[in-house]
Amino acid sequence: xxxxxxxxxxxxxxxxxxxxxxxxxxxxxxxxxxxxxxxxxxxxxxxxxxxxxxxxxxxxxxxxxxxxxxxxxxxxxxxxxxxxxxxxxxxxxxxxxxxxxxxxxxxxxxxxxxxxxxxxxxxxxxxxxxxxxxxxxxxxxxxxxxxxxxxxxxxxxxxxxxxxxxxxxxxxxxxxxxxxxxxxxxxxxxxxxxxxxxxxxxxxxxxxxxxxxxxxxxxxxxxxxxxxxxxxxxxxxxxxxxxxxxxxxxxxxxxxxxxxxxxxxxxxxxxxxxxxxxxxxxxxxxxxxxxxxxxxxxxxxxxxxxxxxxxxxxxxxxxxxxxxxxxxxxxxxxxxxxxxxxxxxxxxxxxxxxxxxxxxxxxxxxxxxxxxxxxx
Ligand code: SF4
Ligand code: SF4
Numbered sequence: 001x002x003x004x005x006x007x008x009x010x011x012x013x014x015x016x017x018x019x020x021x022x023x024x025x026x027x028x029x030x031x032x033x034x035x036x037x038x039x040x041x042x043x044x045x046x047x048x049x050x051x052x053x054x055x056x057x058x059x060x061x062x063x064x065x066x067x068x069x070x071x072x073x074x075x076x077x078x079x080x081x082x083x084x085x086x087x088x089x090x091x092x093x094x095x096x097x098x099x100x101x102x103x104x105x106x107x108x109x110x111x112x113x114x115x116x117x118x119x120x121x122x123x124x125x126x127x128x129x130x131x132x133x134x135x136x137x138x139x140x141x142x143x144x145x146x147x148x149x150x151x152x153x154x155x156x157x158x159x160x161x162x163x164x165x166x167x168x169x170x171x172x173x174x175x176x177x178x179x180x181x182x183x184x185x186x187x188x189x190x191x192x193x194x195x196x197x198x199x200x201x202x203x204x205x206x207x208x209x210x211x212x213x214x215x216x217x218x219x220x221x222x223x224x225x226x227x228x229x230x231x232x233x234x235x236x237x238x239x240x241x242x243x244x245x246x247x248x249x250x251x252x253x254x255x256x257x258x259x260x261x262x263x264x265x266x267x268x269x270x271x272x273x274x275x276x277x278x279x280x281x282x283x284x285x286x287x288x289x290x291x292x293x294x295x296x297x298x299x300x301x302x303x304x305x306x307x308x309x310x311x312x313x314x315x316x317x318x319x320x321x322x323x324x325x326x327x328x329x330x331x332x333x334x335x336x337x338x339x340x341x342x343x344x345x346x347x348x349x350x351x352x353x354x355x356x357x358x359x360x361x362x363x364x365x366x367x368x369x370x371x372x373x374x375x376x
Contacts, residue, residue: 001135005155006193007227008207009216009237010128011253011314017111017126019043021206021215025130028205029192034184036083037076040191041206042107046127047115047279051107052079052177060138061175061244068141071172073181081105116274121261123274127283128214130206131178131191132240132248133157139190142173147188153333153345154219155249156193161354164188175244185354192349199345201327213316218324220249225324226313227251234298234310236291238284253314254280254288256295 025041044050052058052074060071074080083106084099091097114124133150137157140148147163148170150156159170159179166186170179179190194204202208207215218225220232230237230253237251258275260268280288294310302308316322334343344350 002150002152002155004153005135005220005249006133006198007218007220007231007249007251008130008204009227009230009251009253011212011214011216012125012127012255013253013257013314014212014214015043015126015128016212017043017045018211019108020209020211021128022107024205024209025191028194034182035180035189037080038180038182038189039107040178040180041128041130043126043128044108045111045114045124046283047124048110048113050127051129053105054079055177056175056241058177059175060142060173060177061246062136062138062141063245066245068138068173069175071138071142071175073168073171074177078105081107081109119262119266120264121274123258123276125255125258125275127240127252128206129176129178129240130204130250131157131193132176132246132250133191133193134249135247136245138173138175138244138246139170139179139188140173142169143167144169149348151195151346153330154195154198156195156198157190158192158195158349159188159190160348160352161185161187161189162352175241175246176248187354195349196344198325199327199330201325201330203323203325207323213319213322216316216322219326222324222326226316226322227324229310229313234294235287236294236310238287238291240283242285252284253295254284254291256292256299 021041022039022043030038030040039051042051058072058074059069061069063069076082081104082101084101084103087098112124114122116122133156137150140150140157144167145163145165147160149158149160164187166181166188168181168188170188171181179188182189197204203217207217216226216230218227220227222228231251237253239248239251242248255275258273261272261274263269298308298310302311330345333345334340349355
């Protein structure tokens, strides 16, 4: 267990499925070098197949006795889908516009399909997913090479690519299937929670770019942080599939309202709701009832009195109201470790030969000047 834990809360009532977060992450980290099929951040339609296909049925995680469960390594062709591109040049030269491989499957293949019968009772919502930077990571427990580690300073889970031998036990061990195999370098790779940004007091790219302002980021032990209030004080943000036993640190405010159903004559069925509570129980456990009760009662309070700290928190009037990150904390850790004020707090990841770009960014003689230069 790390000394402190960073956490993210995603408000599903506000997610519009625009995929801006997905693109922010992809263009920053995974659009090249064997990572093309990886989606460190993806937003899937629920109910749906998800990414990779049917990930909830692929095993991994822990049983109630704490034993690691066997899991399946998804297949590129059938479970992720081979990524494709287009011959854009053909458009300029009068040729026909074609994908470079025949698309057979991919993320969001079933976007917006959901479940139920249109127009009577169909429903869906969006479920954004990143690595949960779990307190008890299945990926870490499964690795026989001790290549996966959890940072002391903030609980970010990283892969030491120099130690990783590409055995892929981690992929089987992660019940969320949020760690991926890079066939170009024969290593496993995953979300790094944008730690180079976090250490400078900036939120991860997915959270920074989110147009729905759904994502809150902060330390779970910081009682003034939004994540503390939503997770521990109001208890309206819940972990996803906590029955997997990994203690995830991404929390979700569950979808609270959904439209009423229609009868066969197209009339509204008063008092009905399209979103089955059983689906929310499956994802977020029994505590989802308490969370929804609290959300509804605070909405009512807000309507009647104009006051509700919880509603103000969730509305997030200002972008900066969503993040409580602390670059001074990281500076202190770096100094305590004998480094420069702006030094990375943990060099195990960035000192590897596979992460040389980060290595050259940070390791020059005067780090303050280097960071300034880089920001220009
Ligand atoms: S979500 Fe998966 S990859 Fe991420 S820390 Fe948990 S077990 Fe590891
Ligand atoms: S950017 Fe925000 S609103 Fe858009 S899909 Fe991602 S989490 Fe949802």
